[in-house]
Amino acid sequence: MEPFVRLDAVAVPIGVPNIDTDQIIPARFLWRRRRDGWGHLLFHDLRFDDGGAPKPDFVLNRDAYREARIVVADRNFGCGSSREHAVWALYDYGVRAVVAPSFGDIFFNNSLQNGLLPVVLPAERVAALRAALEQSPGSRIAIDLEPQTVTGPDGVADRFEIDPFRKECLLAGTDDISFTLGHHDRIAAFEKAYEAGIRWL
């Protein structure tokens, strides 16, 4: 996993609530492998018409947002299916952070496993950021993980909360499995005691 330290990038506003993972990546593509690459499939049916041509009215297809690396979304972003492919599609497209008032729980966890930073800010602030981005398409947002700040196009910095362990993992680019395997003895001891009590498992 690539470390996430600081990101200063064009941000794209997607002001629709409840953007589910079926919209981020339609189910018919899910048979593909992780390494096959997913960026060209991001928001596929919103982004492309039936003939495969980009829909000019979809925000990611507008020139000003082509270099976007940050999505500023609305409430409950990434709700629905547990498909991690939704994160892979965003990541492979180049998105490294999503700012929203709230996220689907599973999507939120999946993001952290892949070096994609989900940032929760108050709904009013997120709406103001989206409005600023719509007013000046192509504006940038800066996200600094160490001090936990998001600085909008207006220069105003907001602090966001993040689990300290997740923060460390993102800063270092490490994943959970190797950390957990380091606690093998405690896991094995727990299993032994647990299975002595729950014999019927």
Add this chain to the structure above:
Amino acid sequence: MPATLFDKIWSSHAIMARPDGATLLHIDRHFVHDGSGNAFRMLKEKGLAVRRPDRTFATPDHYVSTLSHDLASINEPHRRRVVEVLEANSKDAGLTLFGLSDRRQGIVHVVGPEQGLSQPGMVLVCGDSHTATHGAVGALAFGVGASEVAHVLATQTLWQRKPKNMRIVVEGTLSHGVGAKDVILAIIAQIGAAGGVGHVIEYAGSAIRALGIEGRLTICNMSIEAGARAGMVSPDDATFAYLHGRPYAPKGADWDAALAYWRSLPSDPDAQFDREVHLDAAEIAPMVTWGTSPEAAAPITARVPDPATAPDAARRDSIERALAYMDLKPGTPLAEIAIDRAFIGSCTNSRIEDLRAAAKVVDGRRAVIPAMVVPGSGLVKAQAEAEGLDAIFRRAGFEWREAGCSMCVGMNGDLVAPGERCASTSNRNFVGRQGKGARTHLMSPAMAAAAAVTGRLTDVRQLPTRP
């Protein structure tokens, strides 16, 4: 200190805590399916083996053909391949596989409870957001993504921050024609698609108790549609009776020991919940969705909402967008909406009681639109056939298929055509969920059956008595 069912399961599975407050949880059961290939690949890339093959159970469901369970009948090579990969991974790791030729194969969330694999007090996970289903037997069950599946395969554990406790109490008696699906749609309509985010929901109250286990499975199944990763019901005599004698349920002296343990699990009477929601069962009518989020649900007696009366601009936009996609006009009575197709199946509503409820409506009538029934497992299918339900459906012009996820998500090719309107017993009415451009109306099996025989959304309570 008084504790909830969730608190008790959490603390009995906590291996260790990190300084930041996350807990390493022991996982009792891990279910994998044909969408788990990427997680197995991650494991291989790290050179790791499956830590507990004895606790890991596999069945293909998302990509299987519902026309035939002959592997060769999966025409598309990429779909056939994911099913083959699951079989190979299961064999290599020594997992128990309920494969395509096994009558026990089915939708993973139907198979777990049916086999007695899902038991009170357990922590269960699966790489699928509808894993909450298993909470109906008094377990903590939640869906995870591919990286977390790989973590569980490698360690039989998972890091989690403890969610909050929420209780949804449904008191009273459900009216005739109203069932579990109507209850959960009414709940989601009330609290919203993000109403349960950050919480584990315990469903309680006399109406939930009266439902029986299959109805509780339907309720818990859609917890994720309310934003909650897990939903659960405290185990009771109905739970124990349901589990007794199932293949993987404890036997003999183990059964007695298990029962004593299970009886200690229900939430203590004075346990505290961070949030409580109350519904009156008598006020719940048969529900249908009109929009593109499960929270867009209303009683069948209602009308398509008017965006002009929305409380704020954001809500107005969202209703307008939904109505444009669904091609509906504000103010149209829901019961006048014409339907093109009906689907009865999915991990929400494909168990024997669902099929019985649908068959009761269908019996002696004819479907006037294409309609299909996809049982949740090979065993549900066999049971339905033993009861003659398949004959009722076939006589009425329904297709009778093999078990799988099918048209709920369309990954096997069972799709709703662009622009078509489907009465569906599944769990998501998202844009494009059942196929590109497909328009989904969620409802109960009885309501989907009623829609199939009338060709429009129909209040099942209003169907004329048969001659």
